[in-house]
Amino acid sequence: MTMGVDPRQLADDDLFRELRSLHDTRTDTLLHGSDDALQHHTSRTEELEGEYLKRFPERHIDAGRLRSGARSR
Template sequence: MEPTGVPARELSDEELERQGTHAHATRNWVFLHGTAEQFAHHTERMLELEKEYLRRHPKRTWQGSAEAGGEVDEATRLRTALRGLVTQIESVLAEADPLPDKGSAAGGGGATGARGSSAGVAALLREVADAPGGRLHRLELHQAARRAGLPRADVAQLYRSDPPLLAADGADRVLTDAGKEWLAHRS
């Protein structure tokens, strides 16, 4: 099969992300309704885009989050994927929980959530503070939150607390002045 389109290595970061997002959005349709040739081409292109994205941004995906920075074995990949699914399911269940509020990651007196911890919040905020320019790409922040053991719902609270501890600046996430102050009181 002859590849078509601009090689992934030649795409800008924005175009690589756009094409990767589009490939994932159209995957189900191609799987269910496309021809065998369309499916094969789609698979090849999607893998090419993913491989290039991982090469450029290894810390933004679970595949590139190995502590040693190298390749991870299949069992580690599966274990990490399963942990990610469990975290996502727990977040969905927590959002649908009809029980009274059990606290939030950033609000109240302790900055601990139903599953999160003050230590986890501190580890995440410290990682943002220690990043180059005090900023992390949003996907790198999600990886840092996973390492810190913070569910997505608790991370979301860091943006919604009064005052917020984290803020979005385009695709980057930055520590607010309140976040710096919160972190300074726990160091």
Template sequence: MAEHDGGPAAGRLEEGRLLKELEAIHRTRHETLLYGSDEALVTHTQRMNELEHEYVRRHPQRAQTAARTRSGARARTGEG
């Protein structure tokens, strides 16, 4: 992936920098949604997706909490 206005390509980031970029983009998401221009929201979404996909690519066996699955959510709400 090439460099772009949103920062270096996610695939080129070392692990610590990738995590810092993810923390920063998640921290600013709500404010961008509420107050950013349409263009800012599109750009933010694209960068967030790029970073998240890179994280998942690197960590396909990442820890998952049962409560964060569909069946876990149904158990919490009494469905199913």
């Protein structure tokens, strides 16, 4: 169901911009979008996030975002 540029073809900056845009519009799509719009939004987010994880498998993981870090707060 890919619509838009294949995530593999995006430069890193473009990938980040697309991810930010999708995350910015998620709540609006959930609350006010049609079922089709929500499904497309979810699919596109999964595509872009998957590409991000492929490119940056060693990304920084904030210890506070882990279960053990949350428990210590």
